[in-house]
Amino acid sequence: GAGVSQTPSNKVTEKGKYVELRCDPISGHTALYWYRQSLGQGPEFLIYFQGTGAADDSGLPNDRFFAVRPEGSVSTLKIQRTERGDSAVYLCASSSTMNTGELFFGEGSRLTVL
Amino acid sequence: GQQVMQIPQYQHVQEGEDFTTYCNSSTTLSNIQWYKQRPGGHPVFLIQLVKSGEVKKQKRLTFQFGEAKKNSSLHITATQTTDVGTYFCAGPMASGSRLTFGEGTQLTVNP
Numbered sequence: 001g002a003g004v005s006q007t008p009s010n011k012v013t014e015k016g017k018y019v020e021l022r023c024d025p026i027s028g029h030t031a032l033y034w035y036r037q038s039l040g041q042g043p044e045f046l047i048y049f050q051g052t053g054a055a056d057d058s059g060l061p062n063d064r065f066f067a068v069r070p071e072g073s074v075s076t077l078k079i080q081r082t083e084r085g086d087s088a089v090y091l092c093a094s095s096s097t098m099n100t101g102e103l104f105f106g107e108g109s110r111l112t113v114l
Numbered sequence: 115g116q117q118v119m120q121i122p123q124y125q126h127v128q129e130g131e132d133f134t135t136y137c138n139s140s141t142t143l144s145n146i147q148w149y150k151q152r153p154g155g156h157p158v159f160l161i162q163l164v165k166s167g168e169v170k171k172q173k174r175l176t177f178q179f180g181e182a183k184k185n186s187s188l189h190i191t192a193t194q195t196t197d198v199g200t201y202f203c204a205g206p207m208a209s210g211s212r213l214t215f216g217e218g219t220q221l222t223v224n225p
Contacts, residue, residue, distance in 0.1 A: 033212075035215075040220075041217060042202050042216050042217045042218050043202070043215045044215075045213065045214060056212050058212070059212065101162070102147070102162060103147075103149075104159070105156040105158070107156050
């Protein structure tokens, strides 16, 4: 596609539920990032993929968070047993270069945990 | 841990006034990037600086990378209402694979 596509744009769920957020990067971009942004804060790094593998997952806050990119394109961020503190905008970004070149962000998925 | 800090957190200006935001890193950076996020939008890349002491201009925006490659600034001359948004600096940390963002400077411009 022309840009990074994220679905859903909005997700409201109840505490304890499981959530999946999807990211479709720009075609041909090998690097894919997930960030989380709370109101009034900068994007907080979660995980970085180079191809199919997670090159750096040190930003995932705990084992409830997991992300995959099985074919090196679309990625899914999975959150188990959601908590109210997980509420935020989850941003996906892709890049054509390996080492922190320009990031192209999607519109984000706003997650609200009630 | 390694951090990227920005000041000020908020800046309110009258249209036509200048604006500057400052970014400081706790470690030397290989490069620094600047992004702009409009209200309700997503971060959009503005520029990347790589060389020590580098200065780049984009119309009314001037970006500077410090000699020690630990700080950077963004200066906007004669602000316009279209400049409204939050400006973030970001630098690669640790292994170089993760881009760490500052907290941003939120700019409002009164017409």
